[in-house]
Every structure is written in structure tokens, then in C-alpha cells.
Amino acid sequence: MIFQVNHMRKVRAELISRVTTTLLSLAEDGKVDSAILPHLHVLLEWIQYRSNFRKTAMVRKSLKNGQPSPSVEIAIDLRQVDEDSLPRILEAAAAEAASHALVPSRVVLEPFGPMRSSMIWEFNKLYWQHRIEWEKATGKGYENALPSGSSDGHNPDAIGDQVAKFYDLVADMDDRGQLPERLYVMEFGVGSGERAHRWLELFLQSDRSRGTTYYARIRFLLCDYSMEALEGALELLGPHREVAEPREVDAMDPFRALSDLRYKVLYVHLTNVYDNLPTDDAVLRDGRIYLIEVRSYLDQADVDDLCRDYALDAETFPDAVRSLLERGPHALDDPEAGVRFWMALWGKLQLEERMVTVDSLSDASLPSGLKSSHLEELVTSGPGTVRFQLSSGAVGSFAGTIPLLHPRGYLEVMDIFVTELTQYRGGFKGPGKMDGSVVNWVNGALLAEVGRQAGYDVHFKPFTYRPGSRTSILYTTHRES
Amino acid sequence: MELPILPTSVVGSYSMPSWLERLKTEYSLRKISKADMDEVHDAAVKAAIKDQEMAGLDIVTDGEMRRDNMIDYFAERLPGVEIDHTSKQFYYDYFDSVVRGKLPIAAMGLVDDLNFLQANTDRTVKFCVTGPHSLVKRIKNEYYPGEAEFALDLARVMNLELKELVRAGAGWIQVDEPYYSGFPQDLAWGVKALNALVDGVEARIVLHICYGNRYGKPSWAGNYRYLFPTILDANVSELTLEFAWRGGEDLEMFKEFPNEFNVGVGAIDVKSDDVETPDIVAERIRHALEFIPLERVVVLPDCGCHNLPQPVALGKLRAMVEGARIVRETLGA
Numbered sequence: 001m002i003f004q005v006n007h008m009r010k011v012r013a014e015l016i017s018r019v020t021t022t023l024l025s026l027a028e029d030g031k032v033d034s035a036i037l038p039h040l041h042v043l044l045e046w047i048q049y050r051s052n053f054r055k056t057a058m059v060r061k062s063l064k065n066g067q068p069s070p071s072v073e074i075a076i077d078l079r080q081v082d083e084d085s086l087p088r089i090l091e092a093a094a095a096e097a098a099s100h101a102l103v104p105s106r107v108v109l110e111p112f113g114p115m116r117s118s119m120i121w122e123f124n125k126l127y128w129q130h131r132i133e134w135e136k137a138t139g140k141g142y143e144n145a146l147p148s149g150s151s152d153g154h155n156p157d158a159i160g161d162q163v164a165k166f167y168d169l170v171a172d173m174d175d176r177g178q179l180p181e182r183l184y185v186m187e188f189g190v191g192s193g194e195r196a197h198r199w200l201e202l203f204l205q206s207d208r209s210r211g212t213t214y215y216a217r218i219r220f221l222l223c224d225y226s227m228e229a230l231e232g233a234l235e236l237l238g239p240h241r242e243v244a245e246p247r248e249v250d251a252m253d254p255f256r257a258l259s260d261l262r263y264k265v266l267y268v269h270l271t272n273v274y275d276n277l278p279t280d281d282a283v284l285r286d287g288r289i290y291l292i293e294v295r296s297y298l299d300q301a302d303v304d305d306l307c308r309d310y311a312l313d314a315e316t317f318p319d320a321v322r323s324l325l326e327r328g329p330h331a332l333d334d335p336e337a338g339v340r341f342w343m344a345l346w347g348k349l350q351l352e353e354r355m356v357t358v359d360s361l362s363d364a365s366l367p368s369g370l371k372s373s374h375l376e377e378l379v380t381s382g383p384g385t386v387r388f389q390l391s392s393g394a395v396g397s398f399a400g401t402i403p404l405l406h407p408r409g410y411l412e413v414m415d416i417f418v419t420e421l422t423q424y425r426g427g428f429k430g431p432g433k434m435d436g437s438v439v440n441w442v443n444g445a446l447l448a449e450v451g452r453q454a455g456y457d458v459h460f461k462p463f464t465y466r467p468g469s470r471t472s473i474l475y476t477t478h479r480e481s
Numbered sequence: 482m483e484l485p486i487l488p489t490s491v492v493g494s495y496s497m498p499s500w501l502e503r504l505k506t507e508y509s510l511r512k513i514s515k516a517d518m519d520e521v522h523d524a525a526v527k528a529a530i531k532d533q534e535m536a537g538l539d540i541v542t543d544g545e546m547r548r549d550n551m552i553d554y555f556a557e558r559l560p561g562v563e564i565d566h567t568s569k570q571f572y573y574d575y576f577d578s579v580v581r582g583k584l585p586i587a588a589m590g591l592v593d594d595l596n597f598l599q600a601n602t603d604r605t606v607k608f609c610v611t612g613p614h615s616l617v618k619r620i621k622n623e624y625y626p627g628e629a630e631f632a633l634d635l636a637r638v639m640n641l642e643l644k645e646l647v648r649a650g651a652g653w654i655q656v657d658e659p660y661y662s663g664f665p666q667d668l669a670w671g672v673k674a675l676n677a678l679v680d681g682v683e684a685r686i687v688l689h690i691c692y693g694n695r696y697g698k699p700s701w702a703g704n705y706r707y708l709f710p711t712i713l714d715a716n717v718s719e720l721t722l723e724f725a726w727r728g729g730e731d732l733e734m735f736k737e738f739p740n741e742f743n744v745g746v747g748a749i750d751v752k753s754d755d756v757e758t759p760d761i762v763a764e765r766i767r768h769a770l771e772f773i774p775l776e777r778v779v780v781l782p783d784c785g786c787h788n789l790p791q792p793v794a795l796g797k798l799r800a801m802v803e804g805a806r807i808v809r810e811t812l813g814a
Contacts, residue, residue, distance in 0.1 A: 178702065178703065180702065262726075263698070263699055263702070373499055373502075402698075403698070403752075406702060407692075407693070407698075407699050407700055407701050407702050408702070453696075454696055454697075454698070455695055455696025455697070455698055456696075478700070479695075479696065
């Protein structure tokens with residue numbers, strides 16, 4: 001048995017000690033199957049998001065070539081665990097670790113598969129489609145759920161600096177006689193349009209105050225997957241609508257919809273988009289790589305409660321979930337009850353995980369945009385044992401955005417980034433739940449490697465415009481070396 | 482070997498396999514011996530030649546498989562250039578290199594690579610060299626009064642090597658000068674350096690100018706208007722330019738500025754993994770023929786295939802060869 005402590009806080013130190021002694025006592029009492037002990041890895045960690053998909057103790061079995069393999073992991077969330085329930089939780093986890101059977105007290109909602117394909121992302125989509133109904137039920141807007149109570153993307157000082165940087169680039173190109181006819185600027189995930197409006201307003205002011213006429217050349221591309229959001233944002237732009245153009249774009253595959261702009265865009269901005277895109281997780285341990293597969297489930301007791309509260313049939317409960325995902329709150333006759341059902345279900349939804357051994361990265365089923373060479377460099381130079389995110393959606397988005405950049409263009413992303421693989425050893429960075437959406441930290445180290453291999457240096461700087469902000473600013477420069 | 486109308490070729494580099502990239506990086510980190518790396522390079526060159534032959538190209542190169550990039554291969558061979566061999570982590574990066582005194586004259590050893598190429602194919606071969614303007618943009622100059630003087634002296638040294646290549650049988654020599662497009666203000670002295678480089682070199686001299694293809698993306702923006710009329714002073718037989726991804730608008734300039742150049746028409750987009758159909762290639766060639774006489778057109782990709790996966794590169798070259806054949810057939814040529 002190997003203990004791995006990924007997080008240490010003073011108040012938890014004693015608890016960590018209790019976890020180890022309790023597990024050893026259970027082993028002594030024969031309550032941990034001795035057959036699993038040589039292969040048992042016990043992980044003590046801190047889950048970043050208070051609201052998440054994990055139980056206090058999570059068992060991860062492993063597969064190799066489609067068959068069960070002896071390696072098994074029990075991951076314990078030091079944030080949730082308490083001394084009183086510790087023996088019971090650990091005994092149950094040890095029993096689950098030793099068993100090949102499905103845990104009988106769970107209602108499984110989907111088969112095991114890559115995390116990026118899990119139904120949690122359908123719930124995420126549902127939230128963005130029906131956010132207004134959710135907000136009406138909770139009485140608070142999405143931004144209230146953010147740690148700062150508002151989006152860092154709207155920070156006026158930050159936008160002012162972003163405008164100044166872009167203006168300097170344009171003026172320099174003008175000095176060199178390289179000013180293109182059109183100055184393409186792009187924002188993914190436009191929200192209400194508030195940031196775009198402020199950006200255009202400040203750029204126009206800069207242009208006028210310096211006696212230049214660059215504003216007339218601006219083509220501001222508002223990109224979002226929701227036409228409804230785009231129409232709302234356009235409306236907010238007022239007179240700046242003249243230089244704006246809405247584009248319906250899948251953030252995970254922007255090149256598909258925007259290939260006409262290849263090598264033309266001077267500036268691309270995203271705020272809090274990557275952290276909301278599907279991800280996969282991988283584990284690096286003893287020189288071996290595992291990909292994490294997941295399946296969604298609910299505890300039988302929670303299903304019983306939901307069925308009772310919303311007059312649903314327990315036998316067909318998975319169908320009711322499917323109907324909710326397809327039709328939204330209107331899946332129930334009373335849409336308000338539909339929202340309540342959705343919220344209650346979301347709150348109870350859990351993920352079961354298993355680790356799938358990867359023999360060769362080049363043969364692994366990696367997400368779009370990710371090549372084995374990106375991971376090879378990262379894992380050979382990274383820490384020996386670590387679980388990290390593949391940030392599948394973010395990588396796809398990043399890889400599909402950089403071919404749009406003009407030779408002098410740059411990408412700027414404000415989000416929550418892990419900038420070195422070793423930072424993953426300090427805690428579990430998601431997925432978590434933020435209102436009805438899924439949220440993750442983003443593997444910036446991996447994005448940097450993807451960028452490097454595509455000819456871009458990727459830099460990170462802290463978002464200094466709000467004290468205590470966890471936001472970082474990723475920006476690209478063209479690789480010169 | 483007699484070439485057909487609309488002969489086909491590559492610009493220089495062929496698809497760099499990921500296994501070779503790994504080995505090159507390990508070699509640059511001193512984990513592989515030179516003898517082993519030479520063997521690996523020989524095998525890779527043979528494979529690159531084979532693919533070009535299978536695609537049906539009329540003129541082939543060694544795929545530039547021995548080169549880490551377009552600068553270091555020459556910087557390491559140029560006498561008087563000091564290299565910091567610890568200065569790169571990945572083979573594709575550039576070495577830190579510097580010139581601290583007048584360049585001496587010495588052989589660069591390019592003939593060995595030409596001989597290997599000629600020994601492994603019956604096709605017409607082309608040997609590619611990076612031009613002096615591009616080299617001075619990456620090799621630090623701590624001796625010459627300016628870049629123009631540095632480039633002229635580089636040309637003097639390299640000119641002797643080019644003559645050696647001709648003695649060894651080189652009939653086609655291509656000079657790559659992508660940095661012209663990044664520094665159009667340098668063009669006048671850039672062309673002077675080019676002319677010094679090819680002075681007395683009795684081969685068909687091709688000048689390749691693009692907007693950069695490092696990492697498979699353009700390094701600069703703009704159009705070829707900056708080349709004219711200065712480029713008309715270049716003592717070269719052929720200008721090889723990119724027209725596939727950029728579109729063919731710049732072809733107009735060949736009517737606006739009458740000249741005798743053969744034109745290598747870039748008809749394959751090497752910045753995209755989408756394989757063109759032969760008909761698309763044929764259409765691009767036909768468009769070029771509206772501006773350039775048939776007998777003066779050579780068909781190539783826009784730039785090197787270095788960044789393309791091998792199946793894509795081979796597919797694109799096959800489409801290019803077939804596209805040229807379609808046009809020939811249509812024209813009865």
C-alpha cells in the first residue's frame with residue numbers, strides 16, 4: 001500500500017494521520033482484502049471545488065487491454081472527510097476496491113467512457129441553454145456565483161490595457177507600411193456583449209485622441225455558439241454594431257467556422273471559456289500513463305427521493321434524466337418543477353472513475369487537437385507521479401484558433417490556469433460544479449507545449465486588476481528561436 | 482534527362498517524420514553518436530527520394546532530411562561561424578551562432594550530400610541552399626560594418642561551394658530567400674548578395690521567395706509587389722513563389738513587369754493538411770498560365786513539405802503531378 005499526500009494544511013495534518021492509521025487498522029482486522037494491498041494506492045487530496053462530482057472517498061479501479069488489472073486507488077477528499085465517519089467510509093471504500101461487482105446502491109446513468117464524452121457536459125450545455133430559468137429559480141445571476149461576484153473580463157482597467165496593447169500593434173504596423181485593409185479582432189464567448197462594447201468604445205476614444213482612423217478598419221467578430229447570445233450582444237453594442245459581425249462558432253473547433261479568416265486575425269480574446277469546456281484527465285505513475293474514464297451515477301437513496309418528490313417512476317428514472325437533457329425543464333409538465341428537478345438532480349450527480357492503462361501514447365485515443373508528441377514532452381519532463389488534465393476542449397479551441405492569427409497577431413485568454421504540471425500535486429483541479437455548469441482549471445503547461453510545437457511561445461501573467469484574483473492571462477507571441 | 486512541359490518538383494524539404502524529429506533532438510542533446518545519426522539521415526533521405534519518385538515528380542531533392550532547419554545546416558558548415566551547441570533544446574530551434582571575424586574560405590561539405598542524392602535517383606536533382614540575406618538575419622554579426630557587407634562576404638564564400646556543386650553534377654540549384662518578404666527594405670542589397678552568390682555558377686538557378694513556413698505558418702504578411710522592379714536584376718533563371726494559399730492575385734505583376742524568368746508556381750498549400758484534388762491543382766496552374774507562358778512554368782508546392790505528415794505530403798505531391806498532367810493533356814502539350 002502506498003500513501004500519497006497531495007495536500008497538507010495544518011488543521012488537516014492530524015486527520016491525515018487518522019486516515020492512515022484507520023486504514024492500517026482495517027487491514028489488520030482483515031477488513032481490507034489482503035490481495036489488493038500490494039496494488040493499493042491511497043491518495044489524500046484537496047478538491048478545488050466545494051461542489052463537485054466526488055464522494056469523500058472514491059475508488060478507482062484499473063483496466064489493461066480491456067481487462068481488470070490489479071492496480072486500485074482510493075482517493076480521499078480531505079475537504080469533505082471528518083473523523084466520525086472516517087472508519088465507515090474507509091471500510092466501504094476498501095470493500096468496493098476489492099469487489100468486481102457494481103456497487104448495488106448506485107443507479108448508473110451512462111457506460112464508462114472518456115470524461116469529455118460524459119453526460120455532465122450535456123448538463124453543462126443544458127445550463128447555458130436554460131440559464132435564465134435557473135437564475136430565476138435561484139434568484140441570482142451566474143456572475144454572482146463567481147468568486148469575485150463579477151467577471152474579470154469586464155474589468156475596465158484590464159480592457160484599457162488590452163486596447164492600448166492592440167493600438168500599439170496597429171500603429172507599429174502602420175509605421176512599417178504593413179497596415180491591412182481590415183483589422184480583424186475576435187472575441188469568443190461574448191456573454192452580454194459588455195466587454196466588446198467597452199473595448200470598442202475605448203479603442204474609438206484612443207483612435208480619435210491620437211488623430212488616427214484605425215477604428216474604421218476594425219472588424220470585430222463576436223463569436224459564440226448561441227445565436228441568441230450573439231443577437232443580445234449586438235444589441236448592446238449600439239452604434240458599434242457597424243463594425244461588428246456575429247459568427248456562430250463552436251469554441252472547441254473554431255477553425256471549422258472561421259477558416260476564411262486564416263492568418264488574418266490580429267487579436268483574439270477569450271474570458272472564462274476554456275474552463276467550461278470538456279476535459280479528460282490522465283494519470284502518470286511509475287513511468288506509466290493512464291487515461292481516466294468516467295460514468296455518471298446517483299445513489300439509489302437520492303433517486304428514491306427524486307422519484308418521490310417529482311412523481312417519477314424509479315424503473316424509468318434514467319429515461320427521465322435523458323428527457324431533461326433533451327427537452328430542458330419542459331420535460332416535466334410543470335416547467336418550474338422541471339427546474340427544481342434539474343437542480344436537485346445536478347446537486348446529487350456523481351462520477352465514478354476508472355483508470356485505463358495506455359501502452360503507447362501514439363496508439364491512445366487522444367482528444368482532437370492533441371498529439372502524442374505534445375504529451376511525450378510534458379510527461380518526460382514532468383513529475384513522476386501526478387494526475388493532470390488534458391483540457392481537451394481548451395486544447396481543441398487553442399489549436400483551432402492559432403491558425404487564424406495574422407503573422408503579427410496574438411491570442412489572449414483570461415482563465416484559471418495550471419502553468420506547471422507539478423502544480424497538480426497540490427490538489428484536484430476539477431471538474432467541479434459552478435451553479436449548473438461544469439468548471440475546471442485549465443492545463444496551461446499543455447497549451448504551452450501545443451503552442452511551442454505550432455510556432456508560438458505561450459506566456460502567463462497574473463491578473464493584477466483585482467486583488468486575490470486567481471485569473472491568469474495567457475498570451476501568445478510568435479516563436480523566434 | 483529531358484523534362485516535360487510543366488515539370489514538377491518540390492521546393493526543397495519533405496515531410497519530417499516524428500521519429501526523426503525525436504532522434505534529431507536526442508542527437509542535439511548528445512544522446513546519439515554522429516555515426517548513428519548519419520545512418521539515420523541516409524535512410525531518411527532514401528525514403529524521401531522514394532516518396533518523391535512514387536509521386537511522379539520530375540525533379541527531386543534530398544528532402545532536406547539532414548537539416549535541422551534552414552539556417553543551422555549552413556551555419557554549422559560555414560567556416561568562421563561560431564556555434565553554441567548547448568543553445569537549443571529541440572532540434573528545430575536555431576542555434577545561437579555568431580561571426581566575430583572575416584569569414585575564411587573553406588569547403589562546406591555540401592558536395593557529399595549532393596553525391597548521395599545523385600547516387601540514389603535517376604531523376605533530375607535539385608540542390609537547395611539558404612541565401613545570404615536569410616542567413617545574416619539569424620547569424621549574429623560582430624565583425625562586419627553592416628548586414629549588407631556580411632551578406633556579400635557570405636556570398637563570396639558560398640559561391641565557391643556552389644561551383645563545387647556544379648562540378649559534382651548539380652544542374653539545378655535553388656536559393657531560398659524567405660526573409661526578403663520580412664524585410665522588403667533590404668531587397669536591393671539582398672539581390673546584390675544573391676548575384677554575388679551565383680556569379681559564374683553554371684547551373685539553372687532557382688530563387689525561392691515565400692512569406693515563411695516555419696512551423697507551417699507564415700512569418701510575414703503582405704504581397705509580392707515589393708519585389709518589383711528590383712528583382713528583375715536578379716541573375717536567376719527561375720522565381721519560385723507561393724500562389725496556392727495566398728491566391729494568384731500577385732501573378733498580375735508578371736504582366737505588369739515584363740521579364741524572362743521561368744516561374745515556379747506554388748500550386749499546393751503546404752500550410753494545410755487538406756489534400757487538394759488534381760482538379761484544384763489544375764485550376765491553379767491554368768490561372769498561372771493566364772500570366773506566364775506555358776514553357777516557362779514549373780509546378781511546385783508553395784514551400785517545403787517539412788511540416789506536413791508523410792501521408793498528406795505524398796497525397797499532395799501525387800495530386801500536384803496529376804494536376805499538371807491534366808493541364809498538359811488539355812493543352813495537348
